[in-house]
Amino acid sequence: MNDFQEQAKNWLRNVVKQNPDKIKAGVEKAGDLIDKQTGGKYADKVDSAQEKVGNFVDKQNAGEAPGQAGAEPAETSQPASQSGETAPGSTPGTSAGSSAGTAQSETSDGRTNS
Helix, strand or coil: CCCHHHHHHHHHHHHHCCCHHHHHHHHHHHHHHHHHHHHHCCCCHHHHHHHHHHHHHHHHCCCCCCCCCCCCCCCCCCCCHHHHHCCCCCCCCCCCCCCCCCCCCCCCCCEEEC
16 A cells, blocks of 8 residues: 555544544535435435445444454644645545535536536
């Protein structure tokens, strides 16, 4: 695993440990939206994914994730936004969560949805 992947994994692990309730709530909200948009067509799969994420978050907070036995704790001397580094999944000049919910897509008739 390269340095970037290792840093991303450690960053995500720390986020999960610091915000377990927010992560679970966000996954539940996203799953509910998917169910609403699809008319419940994929409800079983969505519920399964929500459960798996919840279990993973719980295991992270218990101190050990699947396949992570004996892993060293990540160093958290500075958040990425203060050290000049870009958080995984973000664009330089933005914070990791600043673009949530702002994705835009173009419809078949050329209009932009946000």
